[in-house]
Amino acid sequence: xxxxxxxxxxxDNGGVTSPAGFLASGAVAGLKQSGNPDMALLYSEKDCSxxxxxxxxxxxxxxxxxxxxxxxxxxxxRAMVINSGVANACTGLEGYNxxxxxxxxxxxxxxxxxxxxxxxxTGHIGDQLPMDKIVNGIRLGAETLSSQGGAAAxxxxxxxxxxxxxxxxxxxxxxxxxxxxGMCKGAGMISPKMIAAPHATMICCVTTDAKIDNALxxxxxxxxxxxxxxxxxxxxxxxTNDTVIVFANxxxxxxxxKDSAGExxxxxxxxxxxxxxxxxxxxxxxxxxxxxxxxxxxxxSDSDAEKCARxxxxxxxxxxxxxxxxxxxxxxxAAAGYSGAKFDPENFTLFFDEIPVIKGGLPAxxxxxxxxxxxKRREFAVKVDLGEGQSxxxxxxxxxxxxxxxxxADYRT
Amino acid sequence: xxxxxxxxxxxDNGGVTSPAGFLASGAVAGLKQSGNPDMALLYSEKDCSxxxxxxxxxxxxxxxxxxxxxxxxxxxxRAMVINSGVANACTGLEGYNxxxxxxxxxxxxxxxxxxxxxxxxTGHIGDQLPMDKIVNGIRLGAETLSSQGGAAAxxxxxxxxxxxxxxxxxxxxxxxxxxxxGMCKGAGMISPKMIAAPHATMICCVTTDAKIDNALxxxxxxxxxxxxxxxxxxxxxxxTNDTVIVFANxxxxxxxxKDSAGExxxxxxxxxxxxxxxxxxxxxxxxxxxxxxxxxxxxxSDSDAEKCARxxxxxxxxxxxxxxxxxxxxxxxAAAGYSGAKFDPENFTLFFDEIPVIKGGLPAxxxxxxxxxxxKRREFAVKVDLGEGQSxxxxxxxxxxxxxxxxxADYRT
Numbered sequence: 152x153x154x155x156x157x158x159x160x161x162x163d164n165g166g167v168t169s170p171a172g173f174l175a176s177g178a179v180a181g182l183k184q185s186g187n188p189d190m191a192l193l194y195s196e197k198d199c200s201x202x203x204x205x206x207x208x209x210x211x212x213x214x215x216x217x218x219x220x221x222x223x224x225x226x227x228x229r230a231m232v233i234n235s236g237v238a239n240a241c242t243g244l245e246g247y248n249x250x251x252x253x254x255x256x257x258x259x260x261x262x263x264x265x266x267x268x269x270x271x272x273t274g275h276i277g278d279q280l281p282m283d284k285i286v287n288g289i290r291l292g293a294e295t296l297s298s299q300g301g302a303a304a305x306x307x308x309x310x311x312x313x314x315x316x317x318x319x320x321x322x323x324x325x326x327x328x329x330x331x332x333g334m335c336k337g338a339g340m341i342s343p344k345m346i347a348a349p350h351a352t353m354i355c356c357v358t359t360d361a362k363i364d365n366a367l368x369x370x371x372x373x374x375x376x377x378x379x380x381x382x383x384x385x386x387x388x389x390x391t392n393d394t395v396i397v398f399a400n401x402x403x404x405x406x407x408x409k410d411s412a413g414e415x416x417x418x419x420x421x422x423x424x425x426x427x428x429x430x431x432x433x434x435x436x437x438x439x440x441x442x443x444x445x446x447x448x449x450x451x452s453d454s455d456a457e458k459c460a461r462x463x464x465x466x467x468x469x470x471x472x473x474x475x476x477x478x479x480x481x482x483x484x485a486a487a488g489y490s491g492a493k494f495d496p497e498n499f500t501l502f503f504d505e506i507p508v509i510k511g512g513l514p515a516x517x518x519x520x521x522x523x524x525x526x527k528r529r530e531f532a533v534k535v536d537l538g539e540g541q542s543x544x545x546x547x548x549x550x551x552x553x554x555x556x557x558x559x560a561d562y563r564t
Numbered sequence: 565x566x567x568x569x570x571x572x573x574x575x576d577n578g579g580v581t582s583p584a585g586f587l588a589s590g591a592v593a594g595l596k597q598s599g600n601p602d603m604a605l606l607y608s609e610k611d612c613s614x615x616x617x618x619x620x621x622x623x624x625x626x627x628x629x630x631x632x633x634x635x636x637x638x639x640x641x642r643a644m645v646i647n648s649g650v651a652n653a654c655t656g657l658e659g660y661n662x663x664x665x666x667x668x669x670x671x672x673x674x675x676x677x678x679x680x681x682x683x684x685x686t687g688h689i690g691d692q693l694p695m696d697k698i699v700n701g702i703r704l705g706a707e708t709l710s711s712q713g714g715a716a717a718x719x720x721x722x723x724x725x726x727x728x729x730x731x732x733x734x735x736x737x738x739x740x741x742x743x744x745x746g747m748c749k750g751a752g753m754i755s756p757k758m759i760a761a762p763h764a765t766m767i768c769c770v771t772t773d774a775k776i777d778n779a780l781x782x783x784x785x786x787x788x789x790x791x792x793x794x795x796x797x798x799x800x801x802x803x804t805n806d807t808v809i810v811f812a813n814x815x816x817x818x819x820x821x822k823d824s825a826g827e828x829x830x831x832x833x834x835x836x837x838x839x840x841x842x843x844x845x846x847x848x849x850x851x852x853x854x855x856x857x858x859x860x861x862x863x864x865s866d867s868d869a870e871k872c873a874r875x876x877x878x879x880x881x882x883x884x885x886x887x888x889x890x891x892x893x894x895x896x897x898a899a900a901g902y903s904g905a906k907f908d909p910e911n912f913t914l915f916f917d918e919i920p921v922i923k924g925g926l927p928a929x930x931x932x933x934x935x936x937x938x939x940k941r942r943e944f945a946v947k948v949d950l951g952e953g954q955s956x957x958x959x960x961x962x963x964x965x966x967x968x969x970x971x972x973a974d975y976r977t
Contacts, residue, residue: 207902208898208901208902209900209901209902209907209909210897210898210900210901210909210912210925211901238894240894240897240898241894241897241909241922241925241926241927242926243925243926275894276892276893276894276895276897276898277893277894277927339881340881340895340898342902386879386880386881387878387879387880388879388880388881388895388898388899388902389898389901389902390898391894391897391898391901465800466799466800466801467799467800467801467880467964467968467972468752468753468799468801468972471968471969471972471973472972472973474969474973475972475973475974477973477974479689480689480690481651481653481654481688481689481690481804482689482753482801484623484653484654484689484804485621485623485653485689485753485801485802485803485804486801487622487623488621488622488623488624488802488804489620489621489622489755489757489801489802494622496622496623496654499623509654512623512654512656513654513655513656514654514690551880551969552969552973553966553969553970555880555884555969556884556887556964556965556966556968556969557966559880559881559884559885559888560884560885560887560888560890560965561888561890
């Protein structure tokens with residue numbers, strides 16, 4: 152049977168509770184001085200297959216260690232508890248025990264097995280979770296779980312984010328509707344490099360009512376994360392807490408099988424959700440006023456393409472020039488030149504969106520005013536062709552602004 | 565003969581003209597819109613042995629390419645022309661020819677061989693040198709060459725620098741006085757990785773009246789640069805133009821021979837000069853208000869020690885926290901954790917100067933107010949012990965401030 156692979160629908164105001172069988176809530180546990188919601192619960196009415204990717208930071212947080220264990224030992228999960236305000240990172244054995252206790256308390260309250268509960272935390276590093284507030288927050292969250300609760304959950308996981316980030320996409324397979332929803336947070340300490348299990352504090356939950364086994368879900372998630380969250384940077388600082396979990400509860404009665412046409416469609420929908428959410432993190436990055444897609448092609452290897460794209464995307468001089476609207480392409484060339492990617496400067500080509508800037512390593516003759524026009528756009532692409540080979544890579548980044556400094560110099564004051 | 569190795573004198577207001585036989589000047593060629601001096605000449609009354617280290621950026625500037633050739637083909641040099649305002653980088657064959665022409669014109673005016681003249685440029689990338697202004701600047705500079713001209717030259721090479729940077733040190737060997745002088749510039753695009761030939765635009769000239777052959781001078785310079793300029797970062801952006809040249813004219817009648825006691829003393833004095841000048845660049849780094857020495861010890865390898873130190877020294881989150889006076893040590897741990905250095909987080913130790921912050925991967929129990937006191941210092945050390953081995957590395961860095969953004973978002977406006 153030939154499946155259509157281009158019939159995706161965006162769900163109005165969609166999020167993690169758009170797929171059938173998922174409930175969520177957001178509550179005030181009292182972890183944030185602001186009094187804003189800081190406790191998100193996600194709950195599935197049926198057992199879920201699942202997969203996760205986690206930070207590769209050596210100082211991974213306690214909830215990351217706990218979730219990795221759950222990923223190894225549990226075949227199904229039912230719920231996830233996410234608190235904001237306290238990262239529970241660099242908290243030693245006490246921190247680990249608090250993550251475990253969080254899962255256990257949630258399990259009791261939600262009447263599921265403890266090994267079916269995942270946990271995530273985001274916020275300040277180094278403080279212990281105040282467990283009385285955590286447990287009270289879980290109780291409050293459990294009382295308000297709802298199939299309309301996705302938006303509240305997305306709001307409760309925010310830290311320096313200025314807006315919640317969520318999306319849901321649906322498609323039809325074998326005559327039945329399948330939905331994938333997602334929410335994420337993250338604005339600073341964003342440079343994820345997650346490994347079959349990612350890095351920045353970004354936290355993302357993806358839900359789907361498809362039926363799909365853990366192994367295939369894990370493979371599809373790893374690939375999807377590699378091309379979404381692992382391709383963004385705000386500040387080149389990899390977090391201790393990055394976590395992406397995907398839950399699949401099968402409530403659509405549609406099974407996604409390996410090497411099937413359905414797998415391709417599901418993977419495409421999953422990539423739409425993770426790609427959208429990853430870009431949303433950069434759009435809402437700390438102090439970010441511009442979204443820049445650094446697209447490197449013509450590299451001799453994937454590694455060279457990525458090195459070059461990351462060097463440009465993370466260059467403080469490029470990022471401040473973009474903030475200033477200054478088409479200072481010399482800084483881009485300098486970053487490419489120190490990136491470690493191999494290329495011949497005489498074959499280097501650079502475009503700002505559709506505007507040629509450098510050809511053959513030399514100015515293309517475009518008036519600077521035309522380049523400056525591109526720099527005024529809210530979103531533009533820096534396109535590099537290294538002229539060496541066929542490999543390419545894209546990294547999404549933001550500009551570097553006064554507000555970035557303000558947010559991070561005043562983080563706790 | 566036993567040499568004393570601790571009898572160094574700092575020359576009052578010392579610089580590149582402190583060693584015997586060196587003249588210098590600073591002139592206004594008209595390259596800077598500000599009308600400030602932008603042309604420095606350095607001239608030796610006698611032939612000099614010499615050595616250079618240069619940026620490892622693939623987009624190395626025309627003067628860097630030209631100087632590398634001179635390093636290969638010339639046995640002695642007599643002069644150096646340094647312009648600020650225009651970097652002559654990414655300028656193709658025309659740029660290269662302009663560097664060559666600069667050297668040739670200077671040679672005529674100074675009555676030396678063209679192959680005895682070195683050139684360096686710093687400023688905006690992408691513009692061609694205005695050769696009429698360059699030649700006129702050299703003429704003006706030649707007319708005012710003086711054994712008191714070091715300070716004027718040091719001022720003429722400044723770009724976003726707020727102050728000139730120079731130093732001279734002298735010592736006695738075999739009853740005769742030897743002097744080493746130096747000047748440098750650099751405030752942004754500072755993350756040199758110079759190879760026997762560095763990276764940031766930092767430019768440095770070192771002069772000495774010792775007699776020393778090119779091979780030994782080159783060896784000593786490479787080692788000295790590795791432990792000075794290659795250990796600093798302002799913004800992690802390696803320049804296209806980094807250049808360090810050392811000139812030795814022998815006017816002291818003291819010869820420095822390989823494997824002699826004199827070599828050790830000379831090397832020590834050279835390291836004092838390059839170390840001082842390198843630190844001065846960070847002190848005067850764009851927008852920098854604090855000088856931070858990131859000192860990593862206990863690493864399993866030199867490479868791990870350097871990776872860890874560089875990750876912390878370049879972390880935007882650490883640098884903004886230091887600006888804010890926030891002892892946010894979680895950011896330091898996160899940077900160490902993603903640096904790629906191998907270590908066990910449970911053996912991680914962190915001090916801010918004399919104040920213990922982390923022991924065994926956990927808070928040392930120091931009150932945050934005590935840590936915050938350290939953060940108020942103009943200069944402090946972030947001391948990490950990875951608990952893995954015996955290797956260590958230090959990287960000097962600055963904080964990340966509103967002024968950094970201002971300077972670089974407004975560079976040309």
